[in-house]
Amino acid sequence: MTVSRVVNGGHLVSVETAERVREAIRKLGYVPNEAARILKGHAPRTIGLIIPDLADTFFSICAHAVQQFAAKHGYLTLLLASERDAGSEATELAMMKSRNIAGLLIVPSSPESVGQLQEVRARGVPVVMLDRTFPGLDAAEVMVENEQGAINAVVHLIEHGHRNILCLGYDSQFNSIGLRIQGYKKAMAQAGLEPELMITDSPAALGARLRKRLLSSKAPTALFSLNNVTTINVLQDLRSDNIRVPEEIAVIGFDDFEMAALLSVPLTAVRQPAAELGRTAAQVLLDWIRSRKTETSPARHKIVLPTELVIRRSCGCEPNEKHSDGKEPAHSAAVQ
Numbered sequence: 001m002t003v004s005r006v007v008n009g010g011h012l013v014s015v016e017t018a019e020r021v022r023e024a025i026r027k028l029g030y031v032p033n034e035a036a037r038i039l040k041g042h043a044p045r046t047i048g049l050i051i052p053d054l055a056d057t058f059f060s061i062c063a064h065a066v067q068q069f070a071a072k073h074g075y076l077t078l079l080l081a082s083e084r085d086a087g088s089e090a091t092e093l094a095m096m097k098s099r100n101i102a103g104l105l106i107v108p109s110s111p112e113s114v115g116q117l118q119e120v121r122a123r124g125v126p127v128v129m130l131d132r133t134f135p136g137l138d139a140a141e142v143m144v145e146n147e148q149g150a151i152n153a154v155v156h157l158i159e160h161g162h163r164n165i166l167c168l169g170y171d172s173q174f175n176s177i178g179l180r181i182q183g184y185k186k187a188m189a190q191a192g193l194e195p196e197l198m199i200t201d202s203p204a205a206l207g208a209r210l211r212k213r214l215l216s217s218k219a220p221t222a223l224f225s226l227n228n229v230t231t232i233n234v235l236q237d238l239r240s241d242n243i244r245v246p247e248e249i250a251v252i253g254f255d256d257f258e259m260a261a262l263l264s265v266p267l268t269a270v271r272q273p274a275a276e277l278g279r280t281a282a283q284v285l286l287d288w289i290r291s292r293k294t295e296t297s298p299a300r301h302k303i304v305l306p307t308e309l310v311i312r313r314s315c316g317c318e319p320n321e322k323h324s325d326g327k328e329p330a331h332s333a334a335v336q
Contacts, residue, residue: 150183169226
């Protein structure tokens, strides 16, 4: 009974005894039999996680944080990648439903999944959407401040004197990208500038259109990229065409990534707290599971995390340059 209480997160065990049990578990390599636990009436201790793409560093960092947090609290994570395909996501959701999971985390790739997610909720299984959300679904939501992050990035370019700023990317059907576009438009409108969008169905389709736009009579002097995949593709295209950043064109991307500071021209980017996003979503899900009130929504639980504008050189700032407030732009500037 004591071991069972420790394994299942019970609170009727002293700290010293619990640590002795955990040490014995580590030495013996003990792993609970999930199927046997469920047959004996215990709640399942596996959560599901569906993300669009493991190759995207943002989503892989989120997934890693979820797995770490869940493991720390005694839960296994069943991780699947939909590859941004509606059919694959539907198949994976069906698999999750058949596995008797305790709860589901999802970065949705298709509005077509809403019906299946409603079925999951109808079974009493908690659902948390992260990064992207769909209206009308009885689920918790964890996102970042997409609109304000975009506003801060575009205002920074405007402060550099840019008046012709092109916003480019894909996946505009998702509210996370939609809010970034909204922030871009708002910053441009407040400065009395005309917004210009280049939105495609995929990042691969951007190259030719951008090249043509850069050769036009009214070529943009700055680019605001809507996510890290777009940013990487854009930087590769600019390099191939020998267009210097930031001398000939300034660039700010939404999404920071590990190598951004090590590029030949370090990238200025809106940093999303990817690991915190994953941990927070996992925390919301596990709290909901433990509440034993899965028949109802957790009061439409919605958490919005702040972003951070990390200023490097691609926007035109120099490491020794200072703003009017005396702060060096090479340092991170927190978004309020």
